[in-house]
Amino acid sequence: MRSGATFAERVALACLARDVPESSLESRRRAAEEVVQSLTALPDSTRAGVGVAGVLARGVVGRSSGDRLVSRLDAAPLPGVGEYLKLVRSLALVAWFEDAGS
Amino acid sequence: MSSYDVVVVGSGPGGSVTARECARAGLRVLVVEEGERVEPGAVPAYSLEQMRRQYRNQGLTVALGRPPIAYTEAACAGGGSEVNSGLYHRPSAELLDAWSREHAVEALTLPDVEPWLGTVEDRLQVQGRAGELPPASAALARGAERLGWAGLDVPRWAVPGPGHPEKQTMTRTYLADALEAGAELACGSRVDRLDVHDGRVRGVVVAGRTVTSERVVVAAGAVQSPALLQRSGVPVSGRGLAVHPTVKVVAEFAEDVNDPADLATYQVKEFAPALTLGGSASRPSLIALALSERGWSVAGEPREAWRRQQVYYAAIRSRGRGRVRSVPGFRDPVVTYRLTREDLALLRSGLARLMHLLLAAGATRLLPSYAGAMTVTTNADVAPAAAAMTRSRAALMSVHLTGTLPLGERRGGVVDSWGRVRDVTNLWVNDASLLPDAPGINPQGTLMAIAHRNVDRLLRGDG
Amino acid sequence: MPDLGEPAALTVLTGAGGWFGRAWLRAHAAPQHRHGPVPTGRVRALAGSPGEVTGILEACPGAEVHVGDVVDPEVLQTLFAGAEGAVVVHAAGVIHPRRVDEFARVNVGGTRAVLEQARSAGVRRLVHVSSNSAFGVNPTPTDRFRHEEPFRPYLGYGASKAAAEAEVRAAHDPGTLETVVVRPPWFYGPWQPVRQTTFFTMVAAGRFPVMGSGAQQRSMVHVDNLVQGAALAARVSDVGGDAFWVADARPYPMAEIVRTVAEVLADEGYLVARSRLPGAVPGGRRVPALVARGAERLDRLLQSRGRYQQELHVLGEMDKTIACDIAYTRERLGYEPEVELREGMREAVRWCRQRGIALAPRADGAR
Numbered sequence: 014m015r016s017g018a019t020f021a022e023r024v025a026l027a028c029l030a031r032d033v034p035e036s037s038l039e040s041r042r043r044a045a046e047e048v049v050q051s052l053t054a055l056p057d058s059t060r061a062g063v064g065v066a067g068v069l070a071r072g073v074v075g076r077s078s079g080d081r082l083v084s085r086l087d088a089a090p091l092p093g094v095g096e097y098l099k100l101v102r103s104l105a106l107v108a109w110f111e112d113a114g115s
Numbered sequence: 116m117s118s119y120d121v122v123v124v125g126s127g128p129g130g131s132v133t134a135r136e137c138a139r140a141g142l143r144v145l146v147v148e149e150g151e152r153v154e155p156g157a158v159p160a161y162s163l164e165q166m167r168r169q170y171r172n173q174g175l176t177v178a179l180g181r182p183p184i185a186y187t188e189a190a191c192a193g194g195g196s197e198v199n200s201g202l203y204h205r206p207s208a209e210l211l212d213a214w215s216r217e218h219a220v221e222a223l224t225l226p227d228v229e230p231w232l233g234t235v236e237d238r239l240q241v242q243g244r245a246g247e248l249p250p251a252s253a254a255l256a257r258g259a260e261r262l263g264w265a266g267l268d269v270p271r272w273a274v275p276g277p278g279h280p281e282k283q284t285m286t287r288t289y290l291a292d293a294l295e296a297g298a299e300l301a302c303g304s305r306v307d308r309l310d311v312h313d314g315r316v317r318g319v320v321v322a323g324r325t326v327t328s329e330r331v332v333v334a335a336g337a338v339q340s341p342a343l344l345q346r347s348g349v350p351v352s353g354r355g356l357a358v359h360p361t362v363k364v365v366a367e368f369a370e371d372v373n374d375p376a377d378l379a380t381y382q383v384k385e386f387a388p389a390l391t392l393g394g395s396a397s398r399p400s401l402i403a404l405a406l407s408e409r410g411w412s413v414a415g416e417p418r419e420a421w422r423r424q425q426v427y428y429a430a431i432r433s434r435g436r437g438r439v440r441s442v443p444g445f446r447d448p449v450v451t452y453r454l455t456r457e458d459l460a461l462l463r464s465g466l467a468r469l470m471h472l473l474l475a476a477g478a479t480r481l482l483p484s485y486a487g488a489m490t491v492t493t494n495a496d497v498a499p500a501a502a503a504m505t506r507s508r509a510a511l512m513s514v515h516l517t518g519t520l521p522l523g524e525r526r527g528g529v530v531d532s533w534g535r536v537r538d539v540t541n542l543w544v545n546d547a548s549l550l551p552d553a554p555g556i557n558p559q560g561t562l563m564a565i566a567h568r569n570v571d572r573l574l575r576g577d578g
Numbered sequence: 579m580p581d582l583g584e585p586a587a588l589t590v591l592t593g594a595g596g597w598f599g600r601a602w603l604r605a606h607a608a609p610q611h612r613h614g615p616v617p618t619g620r621v622r623a624l625a626g627s628p629g630e631v632t633g634i635l636e637a638c639p640g641a642e643v644h645v646g647d648v649v650d651p652e653v654l655q656t657l658f659a660g661a662e663g664a665v666v667v668h669a670a671g672v673i674h675p676r677r678v679d680e681f682a683r684v685n686v687g688g689t690r691a692v693l694e695q696a697r698s699a700g701v702r703r704l705v706h707v708s709s710n711s712a713f714g715v716n717p718t719p720t721d722r723f724r725h726e727e728p729f730r731p732y733l734g735y736g737a738s739k740a741a742a743e744a745e746v747r748a749a750h751d752p753g754t755l756e757t758v759v760v761r762p763p764w765f766y767g768p769w770q771p772v773r774q775t776t777f778f779t780m781v782a783a784g785r786f787p788v789m790g791s792g793a794q795q796r797s798m799v800h801v802d803n804l805v806q807g808a809a810l811a812a813r814v815s816d817v818g819g820d821a822f823w824v825a826d827a828r829p830y831p832m833a834e835i836v837r838t839v840a841e842v843l844a845d846e847g848y849l850v851a852r853s854r855l856p857g858a859v860p861g862g863r864r865v866p867a868l869v870a871r872g873a874e875r876l877d878r879l880l881q882s883r884g885r886y887q888q889e890l891h892v893l894g895e896m897d898k899t900i901a902c903d904i905a906y907t908r909e910r911l912g913y914e915p916e917v918e919l920r921e922g923m924r925e926a927v928r929w930c931r932q933r934g935i936a937l938a939p940r941a942d943g944a945r
């Protein structure tokens with residue numbers, strides 16, 4: 014569970030670095046934590062699916078980070094990985110904008 | 116252990132009408148509500164905080180399918196009325212006649228429900244706007260006028276307040292009335308199942324304990340009500356879920372249009388009931404979300420651009436249907452939706468017409484919200500941008516859920532014309548599940564009038 | 579009733595040898611109430627080829643006929659010589675060409691050339707005949723195209739008509755050249771081309787494909803109704819730069835169209851094959867909607883390679899609703915269509931019979 018959480022945070026941070034590059038690292042960290050919290054609130058079936066997709070995604074990105082991590086997920090042909098990226102990214106964006114974006 | 120005359124499951128519009136009328140009739144009423152109670156205005160409308168505190172699963176629910184449809188349900192005292200936009204429509208005579216015909220519903224013509232609509236309108240102080248349209252609405256009105264398309268600034272259950280209009284939510288109106296008339300409200304209490312035996316319901320099970328009651332009225336919303344019946348062993352297929360699938364476009368104007376705390380209340384009804392065009396909540400976070408649907412395009416947006424941007428939508432009446440299934444071992448039901456070919460055609464047409472309208476209104480740039488969408492700046496861009504929204508790229512959502520327990524005398528129906536569950540003598544359903552179909556208008560007013568009609572019958576039937 | 583401007587002394591017509599062209603010329607020669615304020619002055623007609631001249635003169639013996647390609651500036655200069663203050667009705671266009679590039683050459687290029695030459699000749703008003711194809715298909719059987727709609731062109735023809743319509747509306751210049759667009763859907767009525775005769779023979783043989791339930795709707799326009807719409811577009815004041823749907827009073831379900839043609843053919847003494855299948859539409863043969871979708875795909879593919887196949891194209895459209903709302907046209911032009919489906923189809927069938935065009939065996943065995 015813990016490693017799953019940290020992986021989602023890694024993806025969220027990579028997305029935010031790309032989407033809101035001028036933002037402070039601190040604000041991105043806060044948003045990434047929020048993402049982890051949101052993922053726990055997903056409906057059971059979705060959460061199960063997202064869990065599986067997260068494992069696949071972790072395999073895809075290996076040790077890469079930042080832009081490379083995002084592009085790898087974006088291009089991954091595996092089912093669910095693209096959706097995983099989309100979900101984490103949108104949660105991260107909402108959290109960042111709600112906290113620091115206006 | 117206490118016993119009640121009526122236990123109402125859910126405190127949304129359907130549950131609140133039921134609770135108030137039963138309490139006023141002198142019955143001992145308990146309302147069981149899973150969510151917490153949040154005072155209206157205590158959290159910003161459409162914010163993440165509101166999602167966290169007042170929505171089920173923080174608003175992250177989705178009906179699986181191709182394409183999937185994101186939907187949201189409230190989970191708080193007052194249900195959807197606490198978080199929604201407050202837009203009120205009367206159902207048309209044609210709509211009610213079609214429902215009556217197709218589902219063999221007794222006494223559901225406009226004259227039958229009109230008195231109840233009046234009651235709802237009075238209590239919620241439904242009214243039109245006084246004064247000028249705010250910019251996001253004015254843009255829709257301007258576009259509609261230039262194209263000769265019909266539209267209106269939709270009346271709301273909102274009274275002028277010091278800042279923004281004060282929405283007359285259930286906690287401010289019907290639920291307050293119910294409590295005043297002696298009903299009890301148990302928040303933070305989820306009904307896991309109903310205790311059903313030999314064709315009677317004995318009560319509701321909360322945290323492993325049964326609260327007994329003479330009658331139970333389920334008003335948990337169009338997804339949760341069928342799921343609760345399924346968990347309780349009442350044979351319910353969960354089919355028939357009907358929503359208003361909705362596509363969105365971010366429109367950018369030369370001037371500021373965005374009021375993050377409110378949305379455009381103007382609707383274009385030229386193509387109603389099949390198609391409605393209107394404005395969505397547009398907090399900066401929601402604009403970013405809509406933009407992110409398109410791919411990697413958020414980064415290039417100037418940070419202050421949101422002030423000139425606004426999210427608009429095209430919502431359709433769908434011929435497709437969905438299904439709610441509760442799965443043993445899972446707390447939340449699995450929801451699926453099948454969009455038909457015609458639905459997709461209507462969504463594309465709606466998207467094209469919406470973009471045409473926004474260009475006519477003076478938008479300088481349109482960013483349709485689906486994967487890989489192009490940017491639209493001229494009339495010639497509209498057709499390719501609409502055509503490219505395929506099943507695999509579409510990003511759809513809906514906030515109007517209906518149809519899972521349609522009222523009527525049709526064979527095989529779970530409930531009768533008044534929401535009474537056929538196989539369980541003292542069990543009723545009284546919420547949006549009863550509407551046989553997504554009505555093509557914002558549904559709360561219609562479902563409240565029908566809830567009034569049903570509870571009136573329930574009380575009279577009791578003698 | 580809207581204000582009518584002065585009638586023009588000269589009317590110039592392009593596409594004169596076509597279905598609408600000849601109906602318009604006939605109305606010139608023998609105006610009826612249903613034609614509205616069709617001009618009665620001199621008429622000059624452009625035929626696309628010498629083969630069309632006989633047909634043009636048959637419709638209107640007094641017409642001054644020119645022959646040539648509508649994209650050719652020299653042809654147009656002669657056509658518009660002395661046309662100051664005239665009205666131009668621009669109906670030249672291709673619908674079912676051999677090659678897809680003809681769409682752009684004739685429908686867009688021709689329109690551009692006509693606009694240019696009309697402007698320099700001092701023409702007062704140009705009425706352009708557009709098409710429903712610029713707007714695609716309706717999403718549901720009950721949807722109707724409104725006066726203002728986004729262009730959503732249906733394949734190559736639609737794209738060319740959309741581009742042409744946009745240019746015509748943009749070219750409107752009050753005081754110099756006024757432009758008005760009329761948008762007809764599927765035609766019927768006298769002066770019909772071979773493809774419509776094929777439609778009749780298929781119905782008579784009980785072979786016309788009715789896709790799915792046949793509930794999809796079509797706006798149709800009897801050519802004389804279209805003549806009225808175009809005549810009003812040429813005369814009514816203060817409508818420059820605008821565009822108008824010109825169709826019959828209501829759209830018809832596809833099954834009704836086919837059934838009506840079958841009944842009219844039978845009434846008029848033709849043998850019509852009858853299907854005994856339950857729910858069959860007389861004159862029609864039920865085909866799964868899938869077939870139309872397959873045809874549409876193939877049509878798209880061929881058109882993307884520059885090829886055009888008429889049967890495929892028509893088949894691909896058969897499961898679609900293509901229907902418009904004429905309320906705005908009634909209001910702004912005072913348009914009142916007088917011919918409806920049954921009577922209009924009867925006229926078309928009789929017109930064929932008078933000209934000896936075979937549609938089906940005669941019930942009495944005669945030829």
Ligand SMILES: Cc1cc2nc3c(=O)[nH]c(=O)nc-3n(C[C@H](O)[C@H](O)[C@H](O)COP(=O)(O)OP(=O)(O)OC[C@H]3O[C@@H](n4cnc5c(N)ncnc54)[C@H](O)[C@@H]3O)c2cc1C
Binds near residue numbers: 200336545
């Ligand atoms: C964002 C948004 C905007 C909207 N805008 C409009 C609008 O402008 N106009 C309009 O007419 N409609 C609008 N709607 C729709 C409208 O809010 C709903 O149609 C309406 O709230 C449905 O009422 P209901 O009583 O059926 O259910 P709900 O309002 O969903 O209430 C059901 C309640 O039951 C509770 N519950 C569920 N299961 C259980 C259980 N097992 N135990 C205990 N409690 C349970 C839930 O927590 C919830 O509070 C909007 C909806 C949303 C989400």
